[in-house]
C-alpha cells in the first residue's frame with residue numbers, strides 16, 4: 001500500500017504545481033485585453049462561422065474552469081468569466097473549445113474513440129471505487145494480496161490510463177486548431193496576445209500530460225505487483 005500512496009502523493013504534488021502555473025498564466029493574460037474588441041463568446045462564434053459550423057450552440061456556464069464541448073448536445077459551454085471577458089485568456093479558451101467542435105464536425109478519429117470509451121471508463125471507475133471501499137472497510141484485504149484481486153485492479157487502472165492517453169491527442173489537437181485559426185485570421189495579434197494564448201494553452205495541455213503519466217505509473221505499479229506476485233499475502 002505504501003508504494004501506491006507514494007505514487008498518488010507525488011503525482012498530486014506535480015498536478016498541484018502544474019495547475020498553479022496554469023492558473024497564474026491565465027490570470028496574467030486575463031488582464032491583457034484583445035485588440036479585436038471581441039469577448040470569449042464572440043471569438044467562439046467567429047471561429048464556428050469561419051469553419052461553416054452552424055449547428056453548435058455557445059452557452060454561458062456558472063463556475064470557473066467549467067468550459068467544455070458536449071458532442072451529444074453540440075454545445076460549447078464557456079464559463080461565465082470566459083464567456084464575458086475580452087481578455088487573451090478568454091479568447092484562447094473559447095478557441096480551444098471550438099477546436100473540439102471542429103474535431104467533432106470533421107470526425108476526428110481520436111475524439112470519436114474517446115467518446116466510445118466513456119461508458120466503459122465509468123463502469124471501470126465504479127468497480128475501482130467499490131474495491132477501494134472494500135479495502136478501506138477492512139473486508140477486502142484479499143483484493144490487494146491476491147493475483148485475481150490485483151488483476152481486476154490492474155485492468156481498471158489500465159482502462160483509466162488508456163483513456164488518459166487517448167485524451168492527449170484530442171486536447172493537443174484542439175489547441176493546435178485554436179492557435180492556427182487565431183494566427184491565420186489575426187484574431188490574436190502577434191506578440192503578447194498570440195504568445196499569451198499559446199502559453200496558456202500549453203499549460204492547460206500539461207495538466208493532461210501529468211494526468212496521463214500518473215495514470216500510467218499507477219497501472220504499471222499494479223501490473224508489476226500482479227505479475228511478480230511479490231507481495232505474497234501483504235498489501236501492495
Ligand SMILES: [Zn+2]
Pocket residue numbers: 096097100171174
Ligand atoms: Zn479541451
